[in-house]
Amino acid sequence: MPELAEVEFYRKQWDCGLRQIVTRVALHKGKRLFRDTGTERLAVRLLSRRLVGSEARAKQMLFRFSGAGAKSPSLWLGVHLGMTGRLSVAHANFKPGKHDHLVLFQKRQALVLTDARMFGRVRLYEAAEPPGWWTALPPAVTSEDFTPELLAEFCKRRARLAVKAALLVQTRFPGVGNWMADEILWQARIDPRQLCGKLSRARITRLWEAARQVCATAMETVGIDFSDPPRGWLYHARWSGTGRCPRDERPLQTATIGGRTTRWCGKCQR
DNA sequence: CGAGATGTTCGGCT
DNA sequence: AAGCCGAACATCTC
Numbered sequence: 476m477p478e479l480a481e482v483e484f485y486r487k488q489w490d491c492g493l494r495q496i497v498t499r500v501a502l503h504k505g506k507r508l509f510r511d512t513g514t515e516r517l518a519v520r521l522l523s524r525r526l527v528g529s530e531a532r533a534k535q536m537l538f539r540f541s542g543a544g545a546k547s548p549s550l551w552l553g554v555h556l557g558m559t560g561r562l563s564v565a566h567a568n569f570k571p572g573k574h575d576h577l578v579l580f581q582k583r584q585a586l587v588l589t590d591a592r593m594f595g596r597v598r599l600y601e602a603a604e605p606p607g608w609w610t611a612l613p614p615a616v617t618s619e620d621f622t623p624e625l626l627a628e629f630c631k632r633r634a635r636l637a638v639k640a641a642l643l644v645q646t647r648f649p650g651v652g653n654w655m656a657d658e659i660l661w662q663a664r665i666d667p668r669q670l671c672g673k674l675s676r677a678r679i680t681r682l683w684e685a686a687r688q689v690c691a692t693a694m695e696t697v698g699i700d701f702s703d704p705p706r707g708w709l710y711h712a713r714w715s716g717t718g719r720c721p722r723d724e725r726p727l728q729t730a731t732i733g734g735r736t737t738r739w740c741g742k743c744q745r
Numbered sequence: 746c747g748a749g750a751t752g753t754t755c756g757g758c759t
Numbered sequence: 760a761a762g763c764c765g766a767a768c769a770t771c772t773c
Contacts, residue, residue, distance in 0.1 A: 478751055507768070534752080558752050559770080574770085592769050594752055636763070645753085652751045734765070736749080 477556040478534060479650030479690060480698035485562040486531040489538065489586045492564070492579070496525050497540070499580035501571050507593040508576050517599055521579060524550050526586075532612050533649030536562075537605060548603045557594030563587045613649050616690045623683045630679055634672025638682070640733025641671050648686065653735050654710060655693065659685045661709040661720075666744045667737045668730070713738040 477485060500518040502509070509517065524540035527549075531537075540550040554562070569585040571578045577588040577597060588597070600606040614620035629647050630638075642648050642656035651659070660667050663685035665678060674682070696702050704710045712718035718727045720740035727738045 481751075555752085558750070591771060592750090592752095594768070596753090633762080640763085643752090654751050656751095735751090 477560060478652030478655050478693075480693035480696070481701070482534050482536060482556060482650070483531040483694060483698040484701050485556065485560075486529050486536045488562045488564055489526070489529060491584060492526045492581050492586045493529075494525065494527070495581040495583065496523060497521050497579045497581060498523075501575075501578040501580070503571075503576045506576050508588075508590055508595055508597050511596055511598040517577075517597070520550055520599060520601065521552070526579075526581075532609070532615065533645060534652070535609065535612065537609050539605075548601055551600040551602070551606055551609075553596075553598040553600070553606065553609065554588065555596045557590060557592060557596070559592045560588065560590035560595035563589065613646050616648055616651065616686050617694075621683075621687070623680050626683045626686075627676065627679050630671040630674055634670065636671050637667065637732050638665060638669045638671055638674065639667035639735075639737050642686070643733055643735065650690065651686070653737075654713065655689055656735075657713055657738055658704075658709050659689045661739060661744060662689060664744050667732050667739050709738070709740075 500521050502514055502518060504514045521540065524543070526538060527541050528539040529536060534555060536554040538552040538554065540552065542548050542550065565585045565587050567580060567582065567584055569578065569587065571587070574589050574591045575587050576590060576593070579586040630641070633641055639656055639660060642651050642659060643653070657667070659682065663678070663681040665682060693704060696704050707721050709721060712721055712727060718738065719725060720727060720743060722740065722743050725740055725742045728741045729736065729738050731737065
């Protein structure tokens with residue numbers, strides 16, 4: 476489920492645990508979620524550490540814990556929520572359910588990671604600086620580095636790729652997922668089946684603007700309190716099979732593009 | 746009961 | 760050889 480803004484929302488769910496020490500760790504050993512980091516190591520290392528900060532970028536989260544001693548390096552917990560992951564807070568006497576694979580107990584509450592399908596991943600690093608995979612994440616769609624020129628260059632290199640599939644490429648559109656990709660194309664009035672190489676410079680600029688707008692607005696709504704995106708967005712129509720285009724009321728088209736269910740308006744998207 | 750799901754990765758094909 | 764596509768991953772819901 477989680478894309479850019481949902482990830483930011485979930486990250487904040489653990490904020491109430493800031494400045495507090497982990498008193499107990501519960502986890503489900505051997506689950507796919509922990510494929511990068513042995514579960515034994517995870518449990519041992521997190522114990523007695525203090526949660527001191529967190530950040531979300533793209534679909535990734537990075538939680539920082541204090542070192543074991545004053546001079547010890549920080550501990551970094553990387554979390555990706557996959558398709559069905561979420562973070563929540565529970566009472567200190569919480570009993571983990573079947574899909575609550577990682578629970579960090581603190582004095583006043585428990586920080587819970589739930590993920591039924593386990594497409595997510597958890598990884599642990601001990602170092603003074605954040606891990607390389609984190610610092611190497613591409614520039615955010617809303618950043619100054621994400622320029623129309625960068626997008627034009629990308630479209631040129633991926634000339635044979637449908638633009639819908641292109642929007643899901645995380646190295647260029649970090650954090651954009653399936654519903655955001657559809658929203659961006661609808662707002663830019665571009666047919667998701669269009670090949671990147673066929674897009675005019677003017678349409679690439681429209682795509683660039685729509686991408687930035689959708690990402691920024693999603694962060695201000697979903698990212699703040701999980702409230703709905705603005706009225707009039709495709710978002711509200713795309714979930715039901717009978718959904719209609721908010722602009723012209725035409726029934727939405729449905730197809731699999733880039734391996735994902737895609738919905739668009741055959742009239743206003745060209 | 747079968748199909749599909751707001752994601753990533755890998756193997757194979759062009 | 761880069762780049763594209765489909766399958767696999769594991770579980771739940773419609």
